[in-house]
Amino acid sequence: MTIHSRLLAATVAATLAAVPPPFVQPVAAQNLPDLGEASQADLSPAEERRIGESIMRDIRRDPAYVDDPEVNAYAQRLGDELANARGGAGRSFEFFVIRDPQVNAFALPGGHIGLNTGLLLTAQTESELASVVAHEIAHVTQHHMARMVAKQSQLQIASMAAFALALLAARSSPQVAQAAAVAAQAAPLQASLSYSRDFEREADRVGFQMLENAGFDAQGAPDFFERLQRATRLYENNAPGYLRSHPITAERIADMQNRAQEAPPHRHVDSVAFGLVRAKLRAEAGRPEDATAHFRDVLRERRFANEAVARYGYASALLRANDLPAAAAELARVREAGLQHPMVETLAARIKSAAGDHAGAVAILAAAYSRYGDDLGVGYAYAAELQAVGRHRDALAMLADLARRDAQNAKAYEMQARSYSALGKRTEEHRMLAEVYVLQGSVPAAIEQLQLAQRAGDADFYSLSAVDARLRELRRMREEEIRAKK
Numbered sequence: 001m002t003i004h005s006r007l008l009a010a011t012v013a014a015t016l017a018a019v020p021p022p023f024v025q026p027v028a029a030q031n032l033p034d035l036g037e038a039s040q041a042d043l044s045p046a047e048e049r050r051i052g053e054s055i056m057r058d059i060r061r062d063p064a065y066v067d068d069p070e071v072n073a074y075a076q077r078l079g080d081e082l083a084n085a086r087g088g089a090g091r092s093f094e095f096f097v098i099r100d101p102q103v104n105a106f107a108l109p110g111g112h113i114g115l116n117t118g119l120l121l122t123a124q125t126e127s128e129l130a131s132v133v134a135h136e137i138a139h140v141t142q143h144h145m146a147r148m149v150a151k152q153s154q155l156q157i158a159s160m161a162a163f164a165l166a167l168l169a170a171r172s173s174p175q176v177a178q179a180a181a182v183a184a185q186a187a188p189l190q191a192s193l194s195y196s197r198d199f200e201r202e203a204d205r206v207g208f209q210m211l212e213n214a215g216f217d218a219q220g221a222p223d224f225f226e227r228l229q230r231a232t233r234l235y236e237n238n239a240p241g242y243l244r245s246h247p248i249t250a251e252r253i254a255d256m257q258n259r260a261q262e263a264p265p266h267r268h269v270d271s272v273a274f275g276l277v278r279a280k281l282r283a284e285a286g287r288p289e290d291a292t293a294h295f296r297d298v299l300r301e302r303r304f305a306n307e308a309v310a311r312y313g314y315a316s317a318l319l320r321a322n323d324l325p326a327a328a329a330e331l332a333r334v335r336e337a338g339l340q341h342p343m344v345e346t347l348a349a350r351i352k353s354a355a356g357d358h359a360g361a362v363a364i365l366a367a368a369y370s371r372y373g374d375d376l377g378v379g380y381a382y383a384a385e386l387q388a389v390g391r392h393r394d395a396l397a398m399l400a401d402l403a404r405r406d407a408q409n410a411k412a413y414e415m416q417a418r419s420y421s422a423l424g425k426r427t428e429e430h431r432m433l434a435e436v437y438v439l440q441g442s443v444p445a446a447i448e449q450l451q452l453a454q455r456a457g458d459a460d461f462y463s464l465s466a467v468d469a470r471l472r473e474l475r476r477m478r479e480e481e482i483r484a485k486k
Contacts, residue, residue, distance in 0.1 A: 045110075048145055052110025056094070057441025059114070060410065066097040066117065067411060070343055070377035074277045075115055078126070082134045083141075085214035093137070094408060101285075103228065107136040109145045117281050124227070126270040127220030131211055138206035144199045208259060218263035275306050276343045279313030288321035308337035312344065319351055327351050342368060342375040349381055358388040376406055383415055392419035403435075410439040426452075427459035431467060434474070443478045447471065 059065055066072065072095070079095035093111040100116040107113050113136045115129075123129035139145075212218055283291050295314035297303075304310035311334045318327035328351050334344060345368035352361040365382040372378045379402050386395040396419050403412035417432035430453035437446035450471040454464065 048143075049110035052108045052112045054441070055108050056112050056408075057439065059096070059098075061440050062098075064099045066099050067409075068097075068280075068377075069380045069406070069409070069411070070346065071097050071277055071281065073376045074273045077273070078130060079113060079133055079137065082130060082210045082214050082216075083137050085210050093140070095133070105132055105136055107139040111140050113137065113140070117285070120278055121281060121285070122228075123224060125217070125220055125223070125268075126274040127211070127217035127268050128224040129220075129274070130214065130216045131207070131221035131224060134207035134210040134214075135203050136207075137210060138203035139199070142199070142202050142206060144203070147199070208263075212263050212266075215266060215268060217266055217268040218260040220268075222257045222260055270305070272306075272309070272339070272341055273343070275309035276312055276341060279309055280316055280343070283313050283316035283320060288317065291317035292321050292323075308334050308339035311337070312339070312347065315351075316347060319347070319354060322354070324351060324355050342372040342378045345372070346377050346381045349385060353385060353388065358385055361385045362389055362391075376402065380411065380415075387415065387419055387422075390422075392422050395419050408439065410436045413439070425458060426456035427463055427467065428453075430456060431463075431470070434470070438474070443474055443481060447474050447478065450474065 060067075075095040075097050076093075079093055083093050093113060095113050095115065097120070098114050098116050101118040101121075102116050103118045103122045104116045105114060105119055113133065115133070119132060120129060123132070208218070208221075211220070279295075282294065285291065292314070295310060295317050298310050299307070299314060311330050315327045315330035315334060318324075318330060331344070331348055331351060345364055349361040349364045349368075352358070352364060362382075362385045365378060365385055368375075368378045369382050379398060383395045383398045383402065386392070386398070396416060399412050399416045399419070403416065406412055413432045413435040417429050417436065420426075420429040420432060430449045434446040434449035434453070437443070437449060450467055453459070453467045454471070459467070
């Protein structure tokens with residue numbers, strides 16, 4: 001390992017990404033003062049948000065970003081439930097999922113929290129998953145980024161953003177990450193290592209309080225890390241990211257157990273969505289034949305907490321393997337078991353659609369929308385099937401609402417652009433594509449789209465006025481980007 005890769009590993013452990021084990025300090029750490037509002041002069045909340053959103057624009061372009069409204073909506077609901085339980089009310093969080101088998105999660109400036117698919121698949125209960133998410137929320141609510149910058153005033157905001165991108169690049173290319181870390185001038189961050197223990201201890205305490213207040217089982221944290229520690233004996237040098245960055249000793253697990261035992265007894269019942277999301281992710285992992293074999297074995301050996309959820313996963317894997325009759329038969333068993341959930345309806349529609357029966361898919365989703373109108377997964381699926389049958393005006397009405405409710409997701413704008421194109425409305429098509437490029441962090445491309453909208457020749461006065469206003473706004477944004485890089 002080169003000196004640059006060692007530096008990257010050390011700073012990652014100390015700052016934004018690799019999630020430290022939640023709640024591993026002694027119980028006495030609960031008496032620490034709450035320092036979350038202190039030392040924000042060097043990095044304001046607005047600057048934190050700007051850095052975080054800059055990083056998120058790169059993440060959303062990454063193929064590993066899970067652009068699945070059902071998966072991300074679940075992560076958002078879980079995160080909001082925890083954040084609102086203690087210390088997060090009034091703050092805007094974005095929870096998202098990265099397709100990565102490593103057992104890990106990370107918090108970025110401005111309230112953006114990422115969860116690896118490996119973490120969701122490894123956590124056996126919702127309380128285990130919540131224990132990790134709560135710890136990451138605590139890093140945000142306690143302003144650890146701002147306080148780290150306050151300790152290292154010579155650290156520039158641009159360097160902070162570049163460093164955060166470097167540690168994200170480490171997932172797939174250590175060489176790229178090393179170069180990015182050097183470009184980010186990571187040495188000042190290394191000097192902040194002495195402060196990281198206090199931050200982690202504070203995140204342990206605050207996160208544990210969130211877990212309790214939200215009604216999750218406090219035993220989730222020690223259970224999760226005991227299992228990871230057992231796995232270390234098998235993985236050796238390929239241990240989960242948690243254990244490589246922050247080794248879990250028997251003493252630390254004992255501290256977690258002590259903290260859990262002092263908490264009021266509570267048995268959390270896992271939500272159906274927790275099981276369905278995990279089943280969907282498992283069905284999408286690896287080769288289709290391996291996914292179907294996995295669920296077939298699970299059902300044969302009865303290794304499941306909920307049979308209907310396991311059959312949902314099997315039906316999803318069969319659909320992916322293009323065995324549509326078997327997928328439909330398995331879904332029928334899910335319905336016979338009485339499992340009612342929006343994700344069951346969207347799976348039924350996907351099976352119909354894969355068989356070429358778009359009208360049947362529309363009928364399923366129309367009924368689901370009348371029942372689960374607030375569900376993003378149903379909304380996006382319904383709009384897509386309306387487009388498939390040529391009902392673009394109906395699709396646009398839905399997509400406008402989805403864009404309002406899911407404002408940071410480019411999907412709704414991409415789909416609107418597709419329908420406007422089909423209807424021959426070029427001005428609106430280019431307007432929507434501009435918003436896609438803004439969310440993906442390419443302001444110059446967005447400006448180009450709005451210039452094309454100005455020349456399209458099919459807009460009325462009010463639409464052109466909206467285009468002109470947005471163009472002025474994006475040009476100011478571009479000027480600010482250029483100034484920030486100087």
